Every structure is written in C-alpha cells, then in structure tokens.
Amino acid sequence: MALALERTNDNKDTSGGIITIGEYDPRFKNVSGATKYPLAPSTSSRWTIALSAMQVNGQNATLKSAVHGAKKGTSIALIDSGTTLAYIPSNAVDAIYRAINGSVHIHTNGQTFWVVPCLGQANVSFSFGFVNLMLCYID
Numbered sequence: 001m002a003l004a005l006e007r008t009n010d011n012k013d014t015s016g017g018i019i020t021i022g023e024y025d026p027r028f029k030n031v032s033g034a035t036k037y038p039l040a041p042s043t044s045s046r047w048t049i050a051l052s053a054m055q056v057n058g059q060n061a062t063l064k065s066a067v068h069g070a071k072k073g074t075s076i077a078l079i080d081s082g083t084t085l086a087y088i089p090s091n092a093v094d095a096i097y098r099a100i101n102g103s104v105h106i107h108t109n110g111q112t113f114w115v116v117p118c119l120g121q122a123n124v125s126f127s128f129g130f131v132n133l134m135l136c137y138i139d
Contacts, residue, residue, distance in 0.1 A: 002018070002019070002020045002024060002025065002028065002031070003017075003018070003019050004017060004018040004019075004025065004028070005017050035129060037049045037050070037128055037129055040069070040070065040074075040076055041067065041068065041069030041070065041076070042069070043069070044076075046078060046080070047078065047079045047080055048067075048076050048077065048078050048079070049076075049077055049079060049128055050070065050071060050074045050075075050076065050077070050128065050129070051063060051074060051075040051076065051077040051088075051126060051127070051128060052073075052074050052127050052128060052129060053125075053126070053127035054075075054092060054095070054124065054125065054126055054127070055123075055124070055125040056095050056096055056098075056099045056122055056123070056124055056125075057099045057122055057123055058123070059099070061091075061092060061095035061096075062091060062095075063075040063089070063091075063092065064089055064091055065089060066089070075088065075089050075092060077126070077128070090112075093114070094114075096122055096124055097114040097116055097122075099122045100116055100117065100120035100121065100122050101117070101120060102116075102117040102120060103115065103116045103117065103120060
C-alpha cells in the first residue's frame with residue numbers, strides 16, 4: 001500500500017493525493033527496490049520501525065526511546081496513516097517545537113504542553129535505517 005499526500009504552497013489547492021494498493025504509482029516505481037525495514041521491536045503488533053535520526057532546521061536531535069528492544073540512539077516510529085496522532089518521544093516533540101520561533105513550553109498542574117504560533121514553521125527530517133526518507137515542513 002502506498003499513500004502520497006500533496007499540498008501547494010498557497011494551502012488552497014488540496015488535489016493530487018494518491019493511494020495505491022498492490023501496485024506502485026508509476027512516478028514512484030523506484031521504491032520497489034528500496035530497502036525493506038523490519039518491525040522494531042520485532043514483536044510489535046503495529047507498523048513500528050526504528051527511527052535512526054531526526055533533524056530540526058538542520059540540527060541533529062537526540063533520540064531516546066522507552067520502548068523495550070529499541071537500540072541506543074534510536075527511537076521507535078509508528079508508521080500509520082490512519083491516525084491524526086503523532087507517537088514520538090517527548091524529547092523529539094520538544095526539539096521540534098523549541099525550533100519554532102515564539103513557541104512557549106508550559107508546565108502546569110503536573111502536565112506539560114507547547115503553545116505554538118499559528119504561523120510558526122520548522123523543517124523536520126527523519127531517517128530510517130540511516131537513510132533520509134522524509135522531509136516535513138511543519139507550519
């Protein structure tokens with residue numbers, strides 16, 4: 001299964017997304033020869049793989065994981081297009097939001113959360129198996 005989400009810089013045009021099942025969109029046929037990454041940890045019942053690196057605005061972020069079986073210096077990423085939630089460690093969340101100008105980290109009543117400006121931006125890059133696979137522009 002493949003899912004491609006597209007958007008324009010003006011945030012108005014939302015056409016262009018693709019979902020394929022059992023075949024590749026011809027524009028992405030090269031993925032058929034790409035490295036296949038195993039589940040991590042191997043006993044996972046979900047689509048989780050090892051996240052080997054993350055950069056925020058070009059700066060390396062330290063990865064930590066509380067998941068049993070995760071290798072040191074990596075984190076576990078849930079690859080799931082069926083949820084609106086982001087399952088990443090709090091130190092990764094902090095690295096992303098800290099990089100957005102005007103963000104404020106609030107600690108109150110035993111909880112922590114970030115207040116982020118609506119027009120705040122960050123470039124986030126993820127690597128799996130030490131290969132850069134994804135660049136996200138968060139705004």
